[in-house]
Amino acid sequence: xxxxxxxxxxxxxxxxxxxxxxxPDEALYREYIGGSGIGSRFxxxxxxxxxxxxGPENPxxxxxxxxxxxxxxxxxxxxxxxxxxxxxxxxxxDAGGTWGPGLKRCGYDGIVIEGASEKPVYILVREGGAKVLxxxxxxxQDTYRTDEMLKEIHGDNITVxxxxxxxxxxxxxxxxxxxxxxxxxxxxxxxxxxxxxxxxKAVAVSxxxxxxxxxxxxxxxSIREAAxxxxxxxxxMKQHGTAGGTVGTERxxxxxxxxxxxxxxxxxxNISGQRMTETILTGRYxxxxxxxxxxxxxxxxxGPYAMKGAGPEYxxxxxxxxxxxxxxxEAIAYGGELCNRYGLDTxxxxxxxxxxxxxxxxxIIGQQDxxxxxxxxxxxxxxxxxxxxxxxxxxxxxxxGYGVREAARRIGxxxxxxxxxxxxxxxxxxxxxxxxxxxxxxxxxNRGACHLQGASHMFEKxxxxxxxxxxxxxxxxxxxxxxxxxxxCQDLMxxxxxxxxxxxxxxxxxxxxxxxxxxxxxxxxxxxxxxxxAAGERIFNLKRMYNVKCGIRRSDDTIPExxxxxxxxxxxxxxxxxxxxxxxxxxxxxxxxxxxGVPLRATVERLGLTWDx
Amino acid sequence: MVVxxxxxxxxxxGCDKYRxxxxxxxxxxxxxxxxxxxxxxxxDRKKGRVADRYAAHYLCIGGGRILRLGDTITNRDTxxxxxxxxxx
Numbered sequence: 215x216x217x218x219x220x221x222x223x224x225x226x227x228x229x230x231x232x233x234x235x236x237x238p239d240e241a242l243y244r245e246y247i248g249g250s251g252i253g254s255r256f257x258x259x260x261x262x263x264x265x266x267x268x269g270p271e272n273p274x275x276x277x278x279x280x281x282x283x284x285x286x287x288x289x290x291x292x293x294x295x296x297x298x299x300x301x302x303x304x305x306x307x308d309a310g311g312t313w314g315p316g317l318k319r320c321g322y323d324g325i326v327i328e329g330a331s332e333k334p335v336y337i338l339v340r341e342g343g344a345k346v347l348x349x350x351x352x353x354x355q356d357t358y359r360t361d362e363m364l365k366e367i368h369g370d371n372i373t374v375x376x377x378x379x380x381x382x383x384x385x386x387x388x389x390x391x392x393x394x395x396x397x398x399x400x401x402x403x404x405x406x407x408x409x410x411x412x413x414x415k416a417v418a419v420s421x422x423x424x425x426x427x428x429x430x431x432x433x434x435x436s437i438r439e440a441a442x443x444x445x446x447x448x449x450x451m452k453q454h455g456t457a458g459g460t461v462g463t464e465r466x467x468x469x470x471x472x473x474x475x476x477x478x479x480x481x482x483x484n485i486s487g488q489r490m491t492e493t494i495l496t497g498r499y500x501x502x503x504x505x506x507x508x509x510x511x512x513x514x515x516x517g518p519y520a521m522k523g524a525g526p527e528y529x530x531x532x533x534x535x536x537x538x539x540x541x542x543x544e545a546i547a548y549g550g551e552l553c554n555r556y557g558l559d560t561x562x563x564x565x566x567x568x569x570x571x572x573x574x575x576x577x578i579i580g581q582q583d584x585x586x587x588x589x590x591x592x593x594x595x596x597x598x599x600x601x602x603x604x605x606x607x608x609x610x611x612x613x614x615g616y617g618v619r620e621a622a623r624r625i626g627x628x629x630x631x632x633x634x635x636x637x638x639x640x641x642x643x644x645x646x647x648x649x650x651x652x653x654x655x656x657x658x659x660n661r662g663a664c665h666l667q668g669a670s671h672m673f674e675k676x677x678x679x680x681x682x683x684x685x686x687x688x689x690x691x692x693x694x695x696x697x698x699x700x701x702x703c704q705d706l707m708x709x710x711x712x713x714x715x716x717x718x719x720x721x722x723x724x725x726x727x728x729x730x731x732x733x734x735x736x737x738x739x740x741x742x743x744x745x746x747x748a749a750g751e752r753i754f755n756l757k758r759m760y761n762v763k764c765g766i767r768r769s770d771d772t773i774p775e776x777x778x779x780x781x782x783x784x785x786x787x788x789x790x791x792x793x794x795x796x797x798x799x800x801x802x803x804x805x806x807x808x809x810x811g812v813p814l815r816a817t818v819e820r821l822g823l824t825w826d827x
Numbered sequence: 828m829v830v831x832x833x834x835x836x837x838x839x840x841g842c843d844k845y846r847x848x849x850x851x852x853x854x855x856x857x858x859x860x861x862x863x864x865x866x867x868x869x870x871d872r873k874k875g876r877v878a879d880r881y882a883a884h885y886l887c888i889g890g891g892r893i894l895r896l897g898d899t900i901t902n903r904d905t906x907x908x909x910x911x912x913x914x915x
Contacts, residue, residue, distance in 0.1 A: 447883045448883065449883050450884060450913060451911075451913045451914050454910070456913070457914075458911065458914070459912040459913050461835055461910050462909040463915070465833070465888060466888060466893065468912075483834060486910075488835050508914060527914070527915065528915030532915070644915070675912055676912075687893070690892075718913065718914060721914075
């Protein structure tokens with residue numbers, strides 16, 4: 215390895231405060247790339263199906279990719295991996311911002327944190343080492359204040375990853391937050407609760423080492439050639455953020471409405487990115503090395519929703535807005551701000567609130583269950599109050615904080631019919647009835663319902679990748695030819711999640727040629743397309759093997775009946791229902807899995823995953 | 828044919844609907860070249876080719892599909908211009 219990696223992983227045990235360095239073989243880096251790949255290998259090796267996600271034996275793994283700290287576009291991301299306390303299976307999330315490159319400048323590719331402290335602590339990583347420090351004064355603070363306090367102590371050049379009160383209280387939909395009020399969330403699968411279970415309030419990084427690059431001049435030239443087109447192709451996202459897609463997704467029947475029971479919504483423009491630009495937008499921000507700049511700074515100057523901070527993303531608008539039928543942009547911005555400060559995943563938070571609103575409207579729960587709150591569709595006040603209750607773990611919020619699957623089980627009766635999740639993870643703000651491939655992607659995603667673990671819908675909108683057999687965007691309603699396609703998309707996303715390159719670069723025209731060229735220029739490896747895609751396939755299958763250890767089989771590879779049997783009655787996805795079972799058969803064949811969803815021995819051997827056999 | 832214009836753009840363009848007479852089927856890119864010429868604000872003051880802007884500045888849907896620039900449009904069609912769908 216001539217560059218990109220340091221070849222060092224920091225290991226920290228919070229049981230005893232021991233800190234040491236591990237130097238993995240180059241083969242681990244080449245076979246698993248970084249980020250999600252190396253993280254999943256650590257998780258597989260360190261835990262098993264019986265591991266308690268909130269026990270000290272569940273490691274919390276922070277991992278960067280080879281491009282972090284370089285000028286490769288959008289490489290300022292990192293991955294966090296652990297067994298999920300929300301789903302009980304493989305858990306991971308990623309975020310942009312500045313933390314990943316910050317860790318890299320300390321001389322480490324990742325951190326594996328094991329054990330649990332008896333009292334609140336935080337970790338400070340600097341060049342050549344780390345300290346475990348007392349966090350008594352930080353415990354109980356929200357994430358923005360935690361970031362400020364650590365900067366007051368250690369200076370402005372540190373970058374902070376931390377939890378808020380939700381993670382401290384082990385709320386199962388708690389996020390790990392980064393970069394203070396320029397919030398970037400590792401939101402999904404409840405990893406904030408894993409951090410809370412270790413009494414770990416924050417991991418702050420500060421370093422100034424320069425990441426080595428195999429061919430600096432070549433990299434400069436390559437990026438100079440690629441960047442202008444990438445900037446041009448994503449200009450809409452720079453102008454209006456991820457929220458700029460809100461109106462379009464509603465028109466094609468993709469936008470989530472009324473706990474997935476709605477079809478069209480004439481109020482969607484009230485909460486669009488374009489409306490945000492006209493009203494509350496005050497600035498934009500970039501993750502490190504980013505050429506897109508989708509981050510929003512917003513300010514609501516007065517009224518009940520007065521706030522100043524990170525503006526709502528598309529997902530937040532979908533889940534706190536459309537799902538709850540709240541069309542008040544200021545209220546959603548405020549709700550998103552509260553989620554950031556408590557350290558809550560806005561996707562799952564919106565999902566559980568919409569679920570509770572439906573139960574309330576149907577009379578399954580009443581005001582005796584909501585502390586008198588009138589939990590009606592469209593009530594911004596109720597939505598905000600529920601965010602507070604979930605963040606504080608109070609009243610109904612303490613039940614919803616377990617996520618819809620467990621909340622439905624605890625509430626009982628018909629509640630499970632309205633819990634929209636796969637494997638315990640709430641749906642994100644894209645409807646599989648608008649893209650048949652998303653149904654298969656949600657059903658088979660290793661972390662539960664997720665649009666980004668396959669991102670096949672991108673290739674059914676505008677994205678192409680001829681070298682992977684996608685010369686033009688696919689028809690989103692087609693009923694066959696899905697198995698190999700979704701497999702390819704998932705393998706590619708494993709590569710991006712391991713390199714830690716933002717998936718929005720796909721809209722910018724990123725190709726596997728770019729990826730291979732940048733690996734060559736940064737790391738010095740010649741990687742052909744076959745080796746690259748095999749790495750993605752290996753990583754995906756390793757996660758699946760982990761889930762098989764946790765008991766996952768075909769019956770878990772599904773999506774809720776509402777999505778499979780109740781079509782949208784109007785709008786751009788009218789009458790479409792995804793044919794999941796036939797797609798699943800095709801998919802298992804493409805994957806080389808048996809009909810119960812377990813990777814065949816030949817598949818495991820082909821991918822070099824045989825050490826555990 | 829009829830081009831419906833999302834209200835996100837209609838104020839800027841000064842209309843919410845645009846009618847065109849097509850004497851023969853044409854490619855979507857030709858429709859958009861004509862449209863940008865008739866409604867210059869659609870191009871958002873950007874120069875260059877429609878192909879460079881399509882999907883970055885705006886997108887078209889029709890018949891339940893997200894349209895490609897090479898799709899054929901006939902005089903009986905209705906299409907809609909919507910904001911680009913990215914992110915999330």
